[in-house]
Amino acid sequence: MVSLDLCKPAIEKVITSISDILNVDAAVINERGLLVVSTERYLKQKGENVHVPSIEFVLAKGQYVVDKPGSMEMCKGCRFLDSCPAKVELLSSIKVANHAIGVVSLTSFTKEGQNRLSKHTERYQQILTEISEMITVIVQSHAPGQIESSDESMRLLEGALDTVADAYFTFDRSGNVIHTNASARRLLSQHELLPAEISRMLLPSLSGMAAHSLPIANCLVDKLDAPTEATPIIVNNQLIGGVLRVQRGSLTTPRLIDYQGSRSSGKADSLAQIVGNSPAIKQVKEMAMKIGNSSSTVLITGETGTGKGHLAKAIHEASTRAYYPFVAINCASIPENLFESELFGYEDGAFTGAKKGGKPGRFEMAEGGTLFLDEIGDMPLSLQAKLLRVLQEKVVERIGGTRSFPINVRIIAATNQNLEELVEKKAFRADLYYRLNVIPIHVPSLAERKEDIELLAVSFMEKYGEQAGRTFFGIAREAINLLTHYHWPGNVRELENAIEYAMNMEQDSVLTADSLPPRLRARPPVAPSHSGPAIKARVADAQADAIRASLQKHGNDLKGKQRVAEELGIGLRTLYRKLKLLGI
Numbered sequence: 001m002v003s004l005d006l007c008k009p010a011i012e013k014v015i016t017s018i019s020d021i022l023n024v025d026a027a028v029i030n031e032r033g034l035l036v037v038s039t040e041r042y043l044k045q046k047g048e049n050v051h052v053p054s055i056e057f058v059l060a061k062g063q064y065v066v067d068k069p070g071s072m073e074m075c076k077g078c079r080f081l082d083s084c085p086a087k088v089e090l091l092s093s094i095k096v097a098n099h100a101i102g103v104v105s106l107t108s109f110t111k112e113g114q115n116r117l118s119k120h121t122e123r124y125q126q127i128l129t130e131i132s133e134m135i136t137v138i139v140q141s142h143a144p145g146q147i148e149s150s151d152e153s154m155r156l157l158e159g160a161l162d163t164v165a166d167a168y169f170t171f172d173r174s175g176n177v178i179h180t181n182a183s184a185r186r187l188l189s190q191h192e193l194l195p196a197e198i199s200r201m202l203l204p205s206l207s208g209m210a211a212h213s214l215p216i217a218n219c220l221v222d223k224l225d226a227p228t229e230a231t232p233i234i235v236n237n238q239l240i241g242g243v244l245r246v247q248r249g250s251l252t253t254p255r256l257i258d259y260q261g262s263r264s265s266g267k268a269d270s271l272a273q274i275v276g277n278s279p280a281i282k283q284v285k286e287m288a289m290k291i292g293n294s295s296s297t298v299l300i301t302g303e304t305g306t307g308k309g310h311l312a313k314a315i316h317e318a319s320t321r322a323y324y325p326f327v328a329i330n331c332a333s334i335p336e337n338l339f340e341s342e343l344f345g346y347e348d349g350a351f352t353g354a355k356k357g358g359k360p361g362r363f364e365m366a367e368g369g370t371l372f373l374d375e376i377g378d379m380p381l382s383l384q385a386k387l388l389r390v391l392q393e394k395v396v397e398r399i400g401g402t403r404s405f406p407i408n409v410r411i412i413a414a415t416n417q418n419l420e421e422l423v424e425k426k427a428f429r430a431d432l433y434y435r436l437n438v439i440p441i442h443v444p445s446l447a448e449r450k451e452d453i454e455l456l457a458v459s460f461m462e463k464y465g466e467q468a469g470r471t472f473f474g475i476a477r478e479a480i481n482l483l484t485h486y487h488w489p490g491n492v493r494e495l496e497n498a499i500e501y502a503m504n505m506e507q508d509s510v511l512t513a514d515s516l517p518p519r520l521r522a523r524p525p526v527a528p529s530h531s532g533p534a535i536k537a538r539v540a541d542a543q544a545d546a547i548r549a550s551l552q553k554h555g556n557d558l559k560g561k562q563r564v565a566e567e568l569g570i571g572l573r574t575l576y577r578k579l580k581l582l583g584i
């Protein structure tokens with residue numbers, strides 16, 4: 001005869017760990033309503049005898065959520081009728097060979113726990129099912145003639161932990177990490193850390209845990225840049241190890257908000273990569289600054305090459321998610337049949353040709369960070385419905401998988417198409433459009449912000465100069481004039497390419513109009529006074545620009561001028577002459 005009481009110590013370990021990890025109370029009750037194991041608080045609050053009709057009800061039903069403890073039908077006759085200390089209770093039966101032998105409960109006696117369990121009931125129920133299955137395996141392994149591998153129960157526990165968004169490291173009494181969940185493994189690879197390094201960092205906290213048997217907060221905060229908490233696991237009054245939790249998922253508590261608040265200082269730096277001073281681009285930057293602390297979906301619109309992807313990256317880097325991944329996917333470049341697996345991932349053997357061990361999707365890869373859905377207008381209609389569901393439910397299920405992963409990912413989508421028109425033509429789902437368009441940002445075309453052209457050109461000159469190991473002192477005014485008068489159908493991308501082209505063409509250290517792509521030179525430059533047989537004037541112009549740029553770099557005093565002369569490869573006296581001639 002199988003009995004829960006026979007394997008009390010093993011069940012106790014599971015219950016203690018799960019309660020510590022989930023921060024809720026837990027209990028296992030046999031079919032006669034007697035407590036088998038429980039957390040201390042459960043025992044204190046509810047005692048050893050549980051209302052039998054309630055237990056029988058769950059044994060028959062399989063699972064039940066008691067969201068109004070003390071005032072539900074099943075509570076009739078209970079000594080806690082109308083005064084139950086529990087705030088919420090999730091119950092699941094434990095079955096062995098199809099026979100219900102007891103009930104496992106996740107219970108909260110606090111308001112916070114009540115909110116959390118009520119908000120994520122489905123997830124907790126899923127975990128509860130896994131716990132109940134784990135107990136089944138334990139019971140079976142103790143039952144005569146039915147020795148199951150203890151690996152199986154370990155795998156069940158691992159499976160349960162893998163569904164949790166926060167990262168968990170389980171360590172032994174010496175601080176050695178003996179198990180990591182999926183989120184923890186991802187965290188390690190992002191930070192290029194080894195479990196041994198985590199162990200080393202844990203050491204100082206271990207003595208504190210042993211002494212106080214209390215959770216230690218923020219023991220690794222400097223290294224991992226995230227709120228952490230190490231909770232001891234005590235069995236028979238002895239510290240046998242613990243669990244380190246690194247907060248990152250949707251179960252997070254206000255401490256994450258503190259953490260986020262303290263991380264927002266790099267915003268201005270990150271946004272400086274958006275070059276431009278026009279009122280239009282300033283407005284875009286202000287908007288990006290404001291939304292750093294929010295997780296709301298952003299929809300960036302604008303013509304091709306205006307910098308939508310660049311802006312998305314800058315928003316991420318200026319946000320509180322900057323320490324987590326920025327993952328981009330171009331919806332136009334992925335074949336429709338591969339799209340779903342790219343986005344959601346797949347399990348081992350999900351389809352022919354599937355990679356062994358399965359593959360995480362982009363949603364999972366972006367956990368804690370930002371997922372950039374570029375060219376969202378090209379997303380196949382069939383996938384739009386699935387994406388909408390993920391955005392609403394905030395859980396992802398891999399193809400061929402049987403469980404859902406909770407996700408904490410900010411979505412930034414971008415398009416150069418008119419989504420409203422696509423909605424009208426029924427090529428884009430209206431509900432998805434509204435779900436994405438929470439924070440709309442429009443990036444104007446380059447032709448609408450010509451003031452930015454010079455700044456952008458100089459920044460690209462610096463970028464490519466650095467890459468090529470060459471120093472360019474400036475761009476001739478005439479070249480700037482040509483750049484400003486061109487209509488830039490390819491926007492900033494086209495400008496960037498034009499500058500890169502010019503730098504390849506230019507032998508000297510100043511970018512002149514002659515080195516620009518022919519299509520730009522085909523248009524007349526600015527005022528007629530500049531356009532005559534002005535070779536000399538153009539050279540002078542370029543020289544003046546180079547000297548000005550160099551002076552700005554080194555300063556206008558004697559030392560600065562000496563450096564300028566050296567940099568330009570001319571004598572100091574020649575420099576003075578040129579300065580006079582050019583009226584600088």
Ligand SMILES: Nc1ncnc2c1ncn2[C@@H]1O[C@H](COP(=O)(O)OP(=O)(O)OP(=O)(O)O)[C@@H](O)[C@H]1O
Pocket residue numbers: 273274275276302303304305306307308309310311374414415416456492493496
């Ligand atoms: N304000 C900016 N400052 C600096 N570089 C920029 C800026 N805007 C765009 N760029 C650069 O221009 C190039 C094109 O930008 P990006 O790819 O972000 O454009 P996009 O609007 O996403 O284009 P598409 O619609 O074709 O995907 C990139 O190399 C990007 O770094």
